[in-house]
Amino acid sequence: MTCGDLAQFSHRKIASESLVLLGEVDEYEPLCRKCYTKAVEE
Numbered sequence: 001m002t003c004g005d006l007a008q009f010s011h012r013k014i015a016s017e018s019l020v021l022l023g024e025v026d027e028y029e030p031l032c033r034k035c036y037t038k039a040v041e042e
């Protein structure tokens with residue numbers, strides 16, 4: 001699910017602070033700077 005650019009950021013898809021996250025891959029998605037900024041704004 002990337003646009004083809006180099007993914008420099010790991011965007012956390014699950015917005016929960018109560019869960020203990022152990023670096024589960026499913027909860028993060030690699031995004032480039034542009035996509036990361038867009039994802040955060042949404």
Ligand SMILES: [Zn+2]
Nearest residue numbers: 003005032035
């Ligand atoms: Zn991108």
